[in-house]
Amino acid sequence: MNERVKKGILFDNSILTGNGSVNYKALYDNFKNYSQIALIQIINNTGSEIVNKIADKLREGSIDQLIIAGNKPGFISGNFIQPMLDAGKSVHDIKLVSFQEYGLLSESDTAMAQALVECAIKGVSFEAAAMQRDSEMISDTLVIGGGITGIQAALEMADGHVKVYLVEKSGTIGGKMATFDKTFPTLDCAACILTPKMVEVNQHPNIELLTYSEVLDVWGVPGNYWVTVKKKARRVNLATCIGCGTCAEKCPATAPSEFDAGTCLRKAIYIPFPQAVPNKYLIDENACIYLKTGKCRACVKACPVPDCINLDEMDETVKMNVGNIIVATGFKPFDAARMPQFGYGKLPNVVTALEFERLLNAAGSTGGNIHTRSQDKKGNWVFTTETKKPDRLAIIHCVGSRDENHNKYCSRVCCMYSLKFAHLVREKLPDAEVFEFYIDMRAFGKGYEEFYNRISREGIQMIRGKTASVEPSGEALRLRGEDIEHRRLLDVEVDMVVLATGLEPSEDADILSRILGLKRSPDGWFMAMNSNTDPTGTSFGGIYIAGVCQGPKDIPDSVAQGSAAAAKVIQNVIRGKVSVGFENLTPETVLNKANELAIIT
Amino acid sequence: MNNRVNPDLPKELKEFGIRDWNECYHCGTCTAICPLTSQGVLFPRKEIRLMQMGLKDHLSTCVEPWLCYYCGECSEKCPRNANPGELMMSLRRYLTSIYDWTGLSKKFYTSKVWELAFIIFFAILVVLAFLFVLPPLDPTLTADGGVKVNSFAPVRIVEIFDWTMAFIVAGLLVSNILRMYYRVVWMGTPNGVGILVHIREFWQLIFNFVVQPKFSKCDDKSYWLYHWLLMSGYTIMFILIVVFLPWFQTEKIYPAWHLQRWLGYYATIGLLIGLTAAIIGRLKKQQVKFQFSHVSDWLFLAMLTLTVITGILIHIFRINGMPLATYVCYIAHMAILVPMILIEVPFSKWSHLAYRPFAVYFARLQKSAIQQTV
Numbered sequence: 001m002n003e004r005v006k007k008g009i010l011f012d013n014s015i016l017t018g019n020g021s022v023n024y025k026a027l028y029d030n031f032k033n034y035s036q037i038a039l040i041q042i043i044n045n046t047g048s049e050i051v052n053k054i055a056d057k058l059r060e061g062s063i064d065q066l067i068i069a070g071n072k073p074g075f076i077s078g079n080f081i082q083p084m085l086d087a088g089k090s091v092h093d094i095k096l097v098s099f100q101e102y103g104l105l106s107e108s109d110t111a112m113a114q115a116l117v118e119c120a121i122k123g124v125s126f127e128a129a130a131m132q133r134d135s136e137m138i139s140d141t142l143v144i145g146g147g148i149t150g151i152q153a154a155l156e157m158a159d160g161h162v163k164v165y166l167v168e169k170s171g172t173i174g175g176k177m178a179t180f181d182k183t184f185p186t187l188d189c190a191a192c193i194l195t196p197k198m199v200e201v202n203q204h205p206n207i208e209l210l211t212y213s214e215v216l217d218v219w220g221v222p223g224n225y226w227v228t229v230k231k232k233a234r235r236v237n238l239a240t241c242i243g244c245g246t247c248a249e250k251c252p253a254t255a256p257s258e259f260d261a262g263t264c265l266r267k268a269i270y271i272p273f274p275q276a277v278p279n280k281y282l283i284d285e286n287a288c289i290y291l292k293t294g295k296c297r298a299c300v301k302a303c304p305v306p307d308c309i310n311l312d313e314m315d316e317t318v319k320m321n322v323g324n325i326i327v328a329t330g331f332k333p334f335d336a337a338r339m340p341q342f343g344y345g346k347l348p349n350v351v352t353a354l355e356f357e358r359l360l361n362a363a364g365s366t367g368g369n370i371h372t373r374s375q376d377k378k379g380n381w382v383f384t385t386e387t388k389k390p391d392r393l394a395i396i397h398c399v400g401s402r403d404e405n406h407n408k409y410c411s412r413v414c415c416m417y418s419l420k421f422a423h424l425v426r427e428k429l430p431d432a433e434v435f436e437f438y439i440d441m442r443a444f445g446k447g448y449e450e451f452y453n454r455i456s457r458e459g460i461q462m463i464r465g466k467t468a469s470v471e472p473s474g475e476a477l478r479l480r481g482e483d484i485e486h487r488r489l490l491d492v493e494v495d496m497v498v499l500a501t502g503l504e505p506s507e508d509a510d511i512l513s514r515i516l517g518l519k520r521s522p523d524g525w526f527m528a529m530n531s532n533t534d535p536t537g538t539s540f541g542g543i544y545i546a547g548v549c550q551g552p553k554d555i556p557d558s559v560a561q562g563s564a565a566a567a568k569v570i571q572n573v574i575r576g577k578v579s580v581g582f583e584n585l586t587p588e589t590v591l592n593k594a595n596e597l598a599i600i601t
Numbered sequence: 602m603n604n605r606v607n608p609d610l611p612k613e614l615k616e617f618g619i620r621d622w623n624e625c626y627h628c629g630t631c632t633a634i635c636p637l638t639s640q641g642v643l644f645p646r647k648e649i650r651l652m653q654m655g656l657k658d659h660l661s662t663c664v665e666p667w668l669c670y671y672c673g674e675c676s677e678k679c680p681r682n683a684n685p686g687e688l689m690m691s692l693r694r695y696l697t698s699i700y701d702w703t704g705l706s707k708k709f710y711t712s713k714v715w716e717l718a719f720i721i722f723f724a725i726l727v728v729l730a731f732l733f734v735l736p737p738l739d740p741t742l743t744a745d746g747g748v749k750v751n752s753f754a755p756v757r758i759v760e761i762f763d764w765t766m767a768f769i770v771a772g773l774l775v776s777n778i779l780r781m782y783y784r785v786v787w788m789g790t791p792n793g794v795g796i797l798v799h800i801r802e803f804w805q806l807i808f809n810f811v812v813q814p815k816f817s818k819c820d821d822k823s824y825w826l827y828h829w830l831l832m833s834g835y836t837i838m839f840i841l842i843v844v845f846l847p848w849f850q851t852e853k854i855y856p857a858w859h860l861q862r863w864l865g866y867y868a869t870i871g872l873l874i875g876l877t878a879a880i881i882g883r884l885k886k887q888q889v890k891f892q893f894s895h896v897s898d899w900l901f902l903a904m905l906t907l908t909v910i911t912g913i914l915i916h917i918f919r920i921n922g923m924p925l926a927t928y929v930c931y932i933a934h935m936a937i938l939v940p941m942i943l944i945e946v947p948f949s950k951w952s953h954l955a956y957r958p959f960a961v962y963f964a965r966l967q968k969s970a971i972q973q974t975v
Contacts, residue, residue: 341634341678398628403680439628468633468678482629482643489633489640 007121008039008063010054010080012070014046020106021071022099022113030114034121039063043076051079061087067120069097069113071105095120102126103529103539115587115594122598129594130585137223137542137578138323141569142167144215144512145328147175148555149547151197152562153326153569158206160570165320166201167229168211169508170258172276174198175330179259179354181361181368183555184420185451191275191363198277212282214508216317218515222541223323223578233313235283236269240308243271243279247299247309255287256380257365261354263383264365265376269299269309274363283311323578324542324569327526328562329512329549331503334400334407341469342399342499347477348373348381349390350470350497353417359383360424370428372495390432390495393425394479396467397438401502409523411502412552415442418500419455426458435461435492437481445554463490470497503552516543525551536565542578544568607657614652616711617698618895619691624683625649631675631685636818637668641968644668645675645685648692661699662789664967666692667953667960672819673889687893694895697952699784700777706948713896716944720904723940731932740924747852748924754931760846766942767843773947774955781956785963794966802965810958821888824878831875832954838868854920865916872909876902901950904941908934 009031011024024042032040039057043050058066058080066084068077073096084093097120099105104113119126141157143150146168154164166173177183178198180190201207210229217228236247253268260266260273268287271279283291283299290296290311300309336344336352344350349372351359362368365383374387395418401411415438422434441462443452456462467481467490476493483490505524513520518538519527526545529537536544546565547558572578625646632638632646644665651660669689676686698707708715735758739749786794809815813832817825841849841864848861855861880902882891911934918927945951 398680402626404682405680439626465627465629465633466680468630480633482632482646484627484629484646487643489638489643 005036005064006038006062007036007065007067008054008058009037009041009067009069009117009121010039010076011042012046012068012073012076013042013044015071015075022104023107023110026110027069027114027117031117031121036121039066043070046076046079051076055080055083058083059086061089063087064089064093066094067097067117068094069099069117069120071098071100073098097126101530101533111587112585112590115590118591119594122594124594124597126590126594128597129590135221135223135541135578135580137572137576138321139163139573139576140165140320140322141324141326141573142215142225142227142320142322143326143328145169145175145330145547145549146173146201146209146211147328147330147547147558148177148194148197149330149558149562150175150326150328151194151201152559153328153546153566154201154207155197155204156563156566157569158204160566160573161206162569162573164207165227165229165322166207166209167213167215168209169214170272171212171234171270171282172198172259172272172278173201173209173211174273174275174277176354177555178273178275179261179361180357181364182420182424184416185445185447187420187423195275195277198275202277209278210318211278215512215515218325222543222580223572225322225325225542227320227322227325229318229320231316231318233283233285233315234280235285235309235311235313236281237305237308237310238278238280240305241280242305243281244304245271245281246302246304247281250298250302252296252298253287253289255284260358260365261352263351263355263358265380265382283309324544324572325516326536326562326565326569327512327516327518327543327545327549328547328565329506329508331548331552332506334411334501334504336399336499336501338406339399342396342467342497343470343472343477344499347470347472347497348375349477349495350499352499352501353414353421354501356421356498357417360421360428368428370425370432370496388495389429391429392433392435392476392492392494393496393498394435394437394467394477394492394494395421395498395500396470396479397436397500398466399499399501400504402439407502407504407523409552410442412442412444413554414500414502416445416448416451416554418498419443419452421498422460423455423458426460433461435463435479435494437463437465437467437479439464439466445556465490503548505549509549516540518543518545521551523551525549536561536568541580542572603658604656605658606655608655610652610655610657610660613657614691614695616707617691617694618893619652619688619695620684622649622652622683622688624681625653625685626681628680630678630680634674634678635669636672636674637670637815641971642668642964645689649683649685649688652688658788660692661696662784663692663696664785664789664960664964665689666696667957668815668964670816670819671890672821674819676889684889684893686889690890690893691895693953693956694897696781697949697956700781700952700956701773701948702776702780703773703948709944709948710895710897716897716900719944720940723943724936727936727939728932731935738925738928742922742924743852745853746922747854748919748922748927749852750850750919750927750931751852753924753928754850756847756850759850763843763846766939770942770946774952777947777952778955778959781959782963785960786966790967790970792970794970798966798969802962802969805965806958806962809961810954813957815961827875827878830871831879834868834871834875837864838872841865841868869909869913872905876906876909880906897950901941901945904937904945907937908941911937 013024028042031037077094077096081091097116099113116126119129140163143154143164143166146166154166158164177190177194183190212234213229213231216230218225220226247269248267251267251269254265256262257264257266269281269283271281285291303309333354358364359366359370366385369385371383371385371387371389373381373383376382397414397418400406422436425432425434441452443449463483465482465484467479469480471478473493476495477497479492481490521527526549528535528550536546538545544565546561629646632643648663666689671686671690673686676684694710698710739752743749883894886892911930914930915927
């Protein structure tokens with residue numbers, strides 16, 4: 001390295017990422033004593049004064065090479081190109097070092113940031129210096145979560161001859177999408193898209209499906225993870241169950257159906273929904289009378305297959321050795337009871353989006369007819385076809401989203417599914433009046449704005465202004481809101497209110513982030529390595545995130561990410577190696593390698 | 602009305618304790634959740650919109666801030682933490698300074714130095730008047746053992762002073778209310794309001810002053826009671842010391858069942874209950890309306906509390922025949938009371954006693970004017 005080349009370093013601290021930043025002062029103190037550094041400066045704001053001062057200095061020609069380090073150094077580099085050219089230097093004498101590009105966003109990343117700048121000073125590529133030995137890899141892959149994202153990823157990899165373990169917590173794969181009636185904006189039947197994929201997963205020779213199972217523990221190194229999975233006691237033999245349903249007919253115990261979002265009841269021995277994969281029964285241990293009292297066994301007596309139902313089965317753990325892991329744990333809906341002003345949980349006809357999805361679905365409790373909720377003989381609030389159909393229906397947007405008291409982020413899908421609801425209500429109840437209370441209509445995707453325009457011409461009352469409260473008013477519900485565009489207060493009486501509940505990280509995100517060491521952004525979603533250039537990568541080699549667990553997404557985006565994560569894994573499989581993520585790098589190893597490389601060049 | 606955007610409005614408003622209203626994304630929750638809004642009287646989102654757009658003239662014709670009694674419901678439910686309730690509180694300060702033609706209100710609200718200097722100046726003036734202008738202290742007692750209050754502070758002189766002060770303060774307040782009327786009814790109502798409507802709706806003014814029904818519409822009724830006790834106690838005391846001073850400030854000590862003592866005790870207890878509720882609320886900060894205390898809020902509470910305490914002490918020392926202690930407390934009482942009345946009633950927080958009932962009245966005028974045109 002030529003010691004006579006005078007270099008300048010600018011630290012650009014003017015762009016804040018919201019997650020903190022590396023310690024620029026420490027970097028400054030570290031580099032200011034280097035012999036070849038002729039100019040060193042922290043830029044806290046891009047005001048013209050300081051920029052002009054530096055530009056003047058550059059015009060003098062005393063600086064041969066300028067290094068700009070910061071989160072987005074390209075933003076200010078333009079200010080210094082002309083001065084460098086004026087001094088007879090070339091554009092290539094300005095080097096940009098982006099901390100954000102490598103996820104160096106917090107105080108603790110300062111040492112690595114220092115190594116990054118050191119590489120720039122030495123004229124060595126950081127990628128080359130940080131290139132660790134790849135570790136040998138087992139090609140088997142684990143997918144956590146059997147929703148549409150997990151299914152997509154599993155199928156993509158299995159079709160590429162990768163052995164896939166698909167672990168799903170509930171009794172069936174399919175996830176949230178399986179509960180939907182239609183998808184926006186094309187109004188395709190969700191089940192028609194999803195169920196063939198689900199069956200394909202079940203039949204694929206390269207996929208080993210573990211439903212009703214949870215990941216307990218992961219240890220090992222990138223490319224060679226040992227995973228412990230708890231297979232919860234299903235109490236029905238998957239191999240021998242023929243799915244005839246005789247057991248459920250005889251079962252005396254009931255519980256709210258999870259798949260139907262609690263809109264109807266199912267038996268204690270149940271199949272989540274008719275197209276479930278695997279299409280086998282399982283027993284809800286919290287509802288089963290035998291497991292609570294030791295007496296009943298009605299299902300065992302009814303079952304035509306000998307030894308199929310084993311009520312005393314215990315949980316078991318299985319271990320597997322995998323090279324890559326894709327996390328696709330999805331979301332849980334916002335608990336609308338946290339916003340008591342809307343009366344969810346107290347007023348029976350205030351329903352959440354997922355509940356309404358089941359009402360609209362032809363396979364749901366009302367066979368796709370919209371009815372108000374009523375109490376059955378045992379006092380459970382369920383939907384049946386015996387009650388009246390709502391004449392007026394309101395949809396309230398942004399419940400739990402864009403709210404500083406709950407979730408600050410926009411959940412992205414609610415505007416669109418609310419429009420879909422409005423359309424489906426008009427389709428099923430042509431005389432019903434539908435109100436959409438929205439703050440801003442966010443139709444962001446391909447064909448979405450067109451969908452919004454189409455729905456808004458279908459005679460739906462689009463009201464700008466979120467309602468403040470839902471109060472009971474006899475049988476009906478009274479909404480109070482401000483109609484912002486017409487400067488008036490609205491007191492609307494409706495028969496049913498649908499809350500467009502937002503998306504939240506699923507309960508398992510906590511446990512998984514601890515087991516896998518995944519970083520989470522302040523809003524609770526998993527943090528991708530770089531949302532622009534590496535949306536599925538994490539700081540660990542061989543561990544990828546896909547779908548809604550990284551942040552709210554609609555179905556097309558989730559599927560795209562499932563495929564993207566699968567592509568990452570297949571890339572590793574083809575190479576036979578997995579690159580160790582940045583998490584396992586130390587600044588020392590980078591520096592050693594950089595020194596080696598600097599001598600060679 | 603001038604529809605021009607005033608880019609300096611944010612700077613001006615910030616001086617009155619207004620936080621960042623740009624948080625608001627106009628979901629309308631605050632307006633809809635407010636128990637006091639009705640068709641045609643929509644707030645606080647309207648005011649936030651005007652602030653965001655920098656429409657100063659529109660803002661100064663708004664009567665709505667005075668119709669808000671700060672229950673805090675809007676701030677609790679606001680999804681952006683924009684705190685509309687506190688914005689309305691700060692707007693009341695701003696509007697007070699807009700109505701005030703002397704410019705002193707703005708000085709007092711935006712500069713602690715001005716406010717304190719004004720208080721200290723008048724306090725010293727009062728003390729000097731007692732020491733040098735009024736008759737010397739007489740430590741002896743009357744024949745039946747009473748303190749010679751009337752020879753220390755002759756009722757005639759104090760009465761004249763009280764009336765003078767009341768006239769000055771009332772004059773300022775009335776001129777400010779006229780300015781408020783000009784802005785709210787004259788400029789803010791497009792077609793003008795008939796004189797008959799003025800007469801027909803006049804009862805609103807009296808009714809709202811005495812009962813404060815709007816306050817009781819807010820969720821927590823107990824604060825309406827506390828405030829009403831404070832208000833009624835204060836009003837009674839004010840009437841006693843201005844109109845009935847010769848009957849109230851006596852050397853003779855009346856028996857405990859006498860009306861003079863009963864009225865005094867009621868006023869004192871009412872003031873104490875109201876003050877305690879407000880001070881505890883502001884210290885605990887559990888309710889939204891008490892979370893952000895401006896300097897002027899604390900100063901007002903402190904001065905009123907001190908006035909009440911010195912008043913109680915005067916009474917105790919007087920009925921126990923302790924002349925010197927009585928005189929010292931009397932001077933202290935006046936030294937706090939005079940600057941408090943001079944600052945608070947025409948220029949600061951206390952002016953709401955006039956603006957609030959008038960605002961209800963003006964809002965009715967506006968509404969009937971709009972109804973006529975529709």
